[in-house]
Amino acid sequence: MLDVFTILTKGGLVLWSKEYVSTVDSLDYLIQDVLIEERAGANSYVHDAYAFQWTLANEHELVFVAAYSKILQLPYIDELLKTTKRHFLSKYASEIKALGQRSAVYDPESGEGGLPTFDGFEEDFGLILAQLEDKQSHKGPKKPRKFEQTKKFQSSLQGSKQAPSGDTDAIDEDNIAKNLEELSLRRSHRLAGKKKSSSAKGSADTSENDSDAPKKKKGAKKEARTWEGKITKGDLQALDYSAGTADPDAEGAEISRLVDESKMGNKTRDGFYEVQDFDIGSSKEEEEEEEEEEESEDEVRPSTSGTSKGGMFSFLRGITGQRELTPELLDPALAKMKEHLINKNVAADIAEQLCASAKSNLTGKSIRGFKSASSAVRDGMEIALRRILTPRTSTDLLRDISQARLQKRPYTISFIGVNGVGKSTNLSKVCFWLLQNNLKILIAACDTFRSGAVEQLRTHVRSLRAVTSQGHGEVDLFERGYGKDSAGIAKDAISYAKANRYDVVLIDTAGRMQDNEPLMRALAKLVAVNNPDKIIFVGEALVGNEAVDQLTKFNQALRDFSGMSQPRQIDGMILTKFDTIDDKVGAALSMTYTTGKPIYFVGTGQTYTDLKNLRVEHVVKSLLRLSVGLATKLVYPLRPGAVVLPLACKVRSWQPVVQSTPTAISWSRSFASKKGKEEAKKGGKKATEEDKTVEFTFNVDEITSRMSDSVDRLKKEFANMQIGRASPAILDSVHVQIGSSRMSLRDIAQITIKDPQNLLVIVHDAEYLAEVDKAIRNAGLNLNPVVDGRAVRVPIPKQTKEFRDKMVKAAGKSAEASKTRIRSIRQDAMKDIKREVKLGRSQNEGSKLETQVQALHDKWIKQIDQLLKAKSNEITSL
Amino acid sequence: MQILGVEVDDNYLTTRHILLASIAIGVIWALALVLSHPSLRWIPSPVRRQMSNTILLVGNSQSGKTSLFSLLTYGKAVETRTSMKENEGNVILRDPEDVRIAAGRVHDSMHLYLTIRFRQQHTLRTSAIHLVDVPGHEKLRFKLADFTPIAGGVVFIVDSATVSRNARSVAEHLYELLTDKNILKRSTEICIACNKVDLPGAIPLDRIRHHLEEEITRLRQTRTASLEHQDTDAEEIDVFLGYEGQDFSFDHLESAVTFHTMSVENGNMRDVVHWMADAL
Incomplete structure (x- = not known):
């Protein structure tokens, strides 16, 4: 059974709510997890014991939410939302419009300008619900839902309207509409004067009432469907008001609402567009055509506005009128936006989801003046991107560390990621930054797999010590050689740090591909045993679709292999090699969207100081910037006198050659060749050759x-x-x-x-x-x-x-x-x-x-x- | 036509005419383009903004911003949920009549509505103020920067019942507000409204103040030590709140910070409303 039905504004005011069980506070979770996080492209959301479905009325900034027990399958919810939305919007058109106007000032004496009450809606809602439930019980076992019926409904009224719904649906809906109309007529009889004037106004000045009127008509259009020849009967019934005693004026208005010739032609066109909406791949050519058409309609016009007559017209229209964003207007612009995002290296799935969410958030919104659909999409997308990239939790690591210090325990951060992304390198950069803040740091060398890993860290520690000789910070390396269980080493390191009053433990782990199950198991064990304060995923900014796969699989592994009832997840990311990608910053978006976790730092170069905080506006701008050619290049020049350290190279053996001053060290090094890496991958074999005293760690x-x-x-x-x-x-x-x-x-x-x-x-x-x-x-x-x-x-x-x-x-x-x-x-x-x-x-x-x-x-x-x-x-x- | 200057004698006039004509056309074009630019439709708004009759309601999620907003704007506090976007409204500030409000609770179908009565004669200001309820959800905090340039005063709402536990997140939000470059530049007045004082867990005003000052002392330390942002060519002012070497106190700030108690639930908001009227 339905538990709660709520109508609220996007600002958070609950306009009308019907609760069949006690309050569901989970509604806030729906808003926080789905609507604010730009996941509104989805169909439903489950939290605790409740399932939610919702629909947005963007033109009025309203949200309609229905909640029900998640174990129930309530197939009529879609329809309920849709019908209720339509009815609510048409019934309270003037009130909702007044709500949208900010100019009104509340006057307590007359009560004008106050928040309208929607108490009368209860009766209507009860009727809608009863009829839908009734219909459901008579329908018998449900047939599998058609694709159109699912996605369509939540996306919009517009979209839903085009669905070639079955006969039963149409007739039933008409029944409901008819009943509601009777109800409203009965009421209009009661307060005849008010109703009459408002409905007359609604049909008369369409230009002023633009945003409401179409909605109303669309509602009517649904009932007036004659093109299949099946609804005529229903229509006749709906139009038959002989039973009622309504006054002729109101009746006339109702009829004129029901049959709207101009809109009927529009409908078939809607039906035609329909197929293309959701079948993007199949009709590529047509879509492109459409796109061009759209472009000429939307973008060329404003630019020629100074000269041509058409421009003049659009200028006038810009002043006087508002246009509503329809799916037809939006789709080409969204397709372009999606392509643009993919070009910026955003994972394809994510680009798609974002566009679906943007569609549901924009459909029905009215735009003014010269704003084209594509610029509306752009603006909408900009806000969406900012929301996604803005971290939900504090990224102030130093504050967390000082908290841990008060509790007299070391703060542990583990760095995980695939091979060769720069875990050790960025660990050292983070270490350098922490050293600047006078912290005592222990680096745990838990990469017991790749030969050279421990030596690499040892070198880093040596140079870090050299670079920060004047500060109070201290850094030490905790190492136990190769081939051992990394979880155990980390555990030892943490207890060592606790005993010796270190502030921070940085755990370096071996790189592993996300599909390598044994290694992922080992990682999950490391996390489960040591429970670090932060699990930081180090990822390359260069990846595209792979970013999503890596993150989901790492999270999956942490969840599946940990054996804990509340497994840990990745807490944040470091994006490396950010200086190499120009403005193709899509990976940042893909990663934050996939995990919902913040990006702590970005690595931007070859020195210890090349670690930066991510600036959200910068990423948003880069993502939306259109011409790559004009883009100001993101170059991070080396500061004069900066110590260039061979950070990112995989080194097998380090041999200091010259060591003139502590801050200028150079090495002759042999890079690990691809072959060498492969050898290293063959378990501890490599280590056996180099280091004869391999211990067997099995215990x-x-x-x-x-x-x-x-x-x-x-x-x-x-x-x-x-x-x-x-x-x-x-x-x-x-x-x-x-x-x-x-x-x-x-x-x-x-x-x-x-x-x-x-x-x-x-x-x-x-x-x-x-x-x-x-x-x-x-x-x-x-x-x-x-x-x-x-x-x-x-x-x-x-x-x-x-x-x-x-x-x-x-x-x-x-x-x-x-x-x-x-x-x-x-x-x-x-x-x-x-x-x-x-x-x-x-x-x-x-x-x-x-x-x-x-x-x-x-x-x-x-x-x-x-x-x-x-x-x-x-x-x-x- | 050839290069200007060579055939000046014959074609001087024509060249000049062509030049003038093209300049004229250019000017018209430029004007048309400029005028048609969408941003210009907002010409009246900066003018309005200079008068700065705007009060912002800021604070963490669930602290009671939207409730206060609806109580002031519509005269009744309806049920609210997490805001997804800002609420804006125009309000004539009236003296809220504390006593009668408790009786003004109306049981209305299934919901409790709190309505407020105003002393009709006591309008605190004749003109309406522009009230903006900025969403408090972490992901929507960036909206704050859109409104600080027009703010004549900011009401920062704190949930007195949970502040001792959430001191850190409240202080982080407040820190963000205090270091906003427009707030700093214009030393906008700030009122810290301690809401929900009627709840049993609520802690007194001076303790809230103490908690927040303590947290901000810590925060300014870690914040100033954090890494610089990428793309540093954008102006970035290093802000240090208060005096170095001393624990932070709200008295050290340029902006006047006032603490008031409030309870939207009980309609006790007299101090805050009076503050709003005085701040503008």
Whole structure:
């Protein structure tokens, strides 16, 4: 069933709302996640338990939103939105128009200029909804929806109108329209004078009422469809007002609204354009033609306005009239914009999504004067791009670091990315900047894979020390050689940093292609084990479509392989090689749009100081700049006297040749050739040659600890499954969101057992009472806390049989998940063993290890079974 | 026609005529082009802006900007959602009658509307002011810069109930406002309106002030140490709020900063409305 239907302005004022269940605050999430982020091209949005669908009325800056329980399939929502929108707009045309005019001043005495009330709409809405629901129940099983029916509806009224809808649809819609008309006539009879004047005005001066009138007519046009010959019956019924007692004037107005000759011709043309709208690939030629046509209509005219008669006409039209942006006007301009964006290196999918969103945001908007459709698209796109690129969270790393300092822990940043994008290089640049701010930094060399990686960092550390000898900053390298588990090294580095009071730990990881599963698993493990404060993805500004793929796959891997219930995601990006791309800055847009995360820095050159903050306006301008030839080139000249360091080259061995002054170091270096890289990729083989003392890192203890962690987690989960008796362990997993930090409930409150049926949570700081209450309520534990003075009382509900059955099932599910984790740990371990055997570990030893792992696996699986059995007994017996 | 000057004797007149004619045409063309430029349709607006009767409502999401806006502009506070764009309206400032407002709550179908009564005779200013409600969502903050050039005063709204936890994000927003180049240039007056004082978690005014000053002290340190932006040819003024070597205090600013309490929910907004009337 429909839960909420709301009509609000884009400014955020709710004009009319009907709530069938208590308030859905998720509506704000819809606005924040979808409408502000320019994802309005999508069809629906799901948040928590609710699914949302919406439609925009851009000409009046209104949004119509319907929310319903996400488990329901409500096929009539599209139609409901559309019908309601049409009816609302036509019924309250004058009120909505007044709302749009800012000049009016509210006068409390007469009540003029105030916010109009739309209370009378309730009756109409009830009727619309009842009819649609009724229709739905009679329709029987639903046929698969046609493509036109889905995308069309949300895009616009215009678009929807052209859909060749089935007979039933048309007739039903007419029925609704008819009923509504009757309703309005009944009402108009009641307040005859007002209605009459407004409708007469509506049809008379079209030039002034331009933005409203077409809407009204379009509404009428729907009913007046005669070209299939099937609706005539419905029409007749609709026009048959013999039953009603309406006054003749109003009736006349209604009829004139229903049959509008001039618009009918327009309709077939609409139908013709229709196919091209959504089938861009197939009718390329026609589209181009259209585009040219559009160009001559839209752009040439203003430029010749000074001389020709047509220009004069458009000048006058510019002063007097407004035009409405229709999909036909928009499509060519949008197609051009899309192509333009792709030319600027924006990923094709994203360009498409942006244009779809722009279309839904612009359709119906009226433009004035000389503004062409393409300039409207451009302006709309500029705002959209700024919104996307503006970060949602603070990008002030220094502030975060000082926060961590107060908590007496090191701030950890890990750099991830594909091979050769400049992770180590930009890590050093970031390090240089942090050093300027007098921080003590530890670099963890966790690239244990590519030969030369550690030496590269060692060189960086040496030069960084040399460059910042006068400041208070310090930098050290934490290295453990090659071939080892990077997660372990990072962990050691962090605890070392904590012990030695470092402010920041920068974790350098090995580059990996996004499709390389074993390496991605290792990365997820590194993140899961160390939980760094920031995971920064380093990407090249040169990539196009690949950017999206890289980011989604990295995020996917972090999510899938971490084994955590709330996996980490990429927190931000560094865009490297930004000096090489001129104004093709599309990658910046693709990346921010894909992740919704900010770009922290851009790398713009070969020295340590070539790290900059991204300026949003600059990117927006570059993206929209039309002529590449005239573009001012983005060149970052070397400052005189700048120390040029061989940052970006992959170096196998570093040999300082001259070391005259600490700030001018030069090296003779051998670049890693492509062949060399390939060799390096063949596992640790390369390392074996160079460095004979390769250790085999496989360790059964580690497997044991990972497996036991996994079972511990299961135990915790089981403890959370409350069994009708108060136990503080129930609340162990509750975390409270306070400001931006997430704290364990145990840290901020004392949990005691008041009596067998009640827990008492005494919050240390009364300020957080509400948060604690909310956190317990939302922890998914099925608890209903009661705020009781300074404490929160948590009554433990008594269990019914059904509830117990449900809980046994849930326990089984968690046990199964735990088993899966154990199995995957075993699988990983087996792979590792095989690899090491290949590298030279003896066959015998290998098989011994394998049996050990297998035994461990069996043991833990058995334990899980036992745990589950015990838990099930406990639940059912109590 | 040949090069000017060679055949001056014969063709002098014609050349001159052609020249004059072409200049005239050029001028007409230029005029036509300039006049037809869309930006010129906004000629009246800068004129209007100089009078600067504009008050901006700024603040984080959910702090109550749109509610205040609708209460002042339409005389009633309707339910609001996150704003996607700015709201603009013209308002004649009247003295809100605190006492009667509590009784003015109307239960209207399913919603509570708060309506406000005004003392009819007490218009604080005869002419209407231009009120702009700037969206507070982080992604829409850039809109602020579009309005600061015309602002005669800024009301920065703070949610007193959550400010102790959100001090950082509130201070960041405020910092952005204070370092805006137009605000700095014109030392626009700022009122920090502590909204929702009626809520149980609300903290008193001086503590809010203290929290914000503390945060801004930290922020100005990290902000001035951050990296420079790319493309630095665009003018970028390094701003340091307050005095170096001293903790930040709102008294150090060029702009006068006033703190007032407010509760839109209860219609208690007398101080803020009076401030608006005085600021212009």
